[in-house]
Amino acid sequence: MEYIIGVDGGGRKTVSATATLKGEIIGIGKAGPTNINIADRETVARELEKTIKKTMERGSVKGKAMITVLGIAGTERKRCSKIIREICEELKFAEKIIIVSDAMIALTAATKMKPGIIIISGTGSIALGINREKQIARAGGWGYLLDDEGSGYWIGLKALRKVMKAYDGRGKTTLLTSMILEKFKIEDPSQLVDIAYGRKLTVSEIASIAETVSKCASMGDEVAIEILRKAGEKLGEMILTVIRKLKIEEEIIPIYYSGGVFNAGKYILKPIKEKLREKQIEIKLEKPFLNPVVGALMLGLNYLGIEVKGEVEENLIKTARKWGLINEGN
Secondary structure, eight states, X not given: OOEEEEEEEOSSOEEEEEEETTSOEEEEEEESOOOTTTXXXXXXXXXXXXXXXXXXXXXTOOSXXXXXXXXXXXXXXXXXXXXXXXXXXXXXXXXXXXXXXXXXHHHXXXXXXXXXXXEEESSSEEEEEEOTTOOXXXXXXXXXXXXXXXXXXXXXXXXXXXXXXXXXXXXXXXXXXXXXXXXXXXXXXXXXXXXXXXXXXXXXXXXXXXXXXXXXXXXXXXXXXXXXXXXXXXXXXXXXXXXXXXXXXXXXEEEEEESGGGGGTHHHHHHHHHHXXXXXXXXXXXXXXXOHHHHXXXXXXXXXXXXXXXXXXXXXXXXXXXXXXXXOOO
């Protein structure tokens, strides 16, 4: 059977999907991080092999895929893209390998290449948009050391700093203290120093603290709410930058959001809306209908000269729903 594979890889998890040339998704696989900026080469190779093996087994396919499109976070940088390609060549699971950013497959899945913007905030953050002329522009996504404002990592780091300030007496008392201590199974904020510098917290571990911040915000903690408000503003700034670069002038601009940070709901979405409202820009803010990995499959079909419309598009949507790759509501 001729088939293709799509991969959506990030700093905490990776999802892959196998599909026929008719757009029927026949298997999916899940694994850990494949962002080479966050995980080491050995880990990335192991997790990539794991997810590919799972999706092929579930799809009951053998041999090489005709094409595999990998949307991997961090591959905008040549060094990262080169390493991912080398790993793929070692694993030998496809005749042709296409490597793009995770934002590109998310944009494809969300907009179907019509005017709009995707804002992603997971471990890292990035905004990517497309206009009527099919021009694409981005803002952010430069990694946790140089950028990634409003991301899970950014939020997690802010939370850790707020806890230490509260412990010092320089900041407000916050629920974050007890929740973060519980998360790391320690009894005193000073022990965070040993974890951060001794054991060395990974980027993924720091990003995972965003979930704790979200929980504290839902419990009314003012410090947590403020961290998320500022994160939303940063993401709003990225969206505004893309709108300006692409000169998008739709009456209502479709903005799609993706990534674990948005599980915070209104605490992150409201400040984004307010930031754009300040510039008198009307938007429709919603989750993408299709999971980003479906965008990778769409790109794969396009590379083979197969248009994603009619029966092919219907098959993709129908089988994406079967595999839980659709957002049914916002």
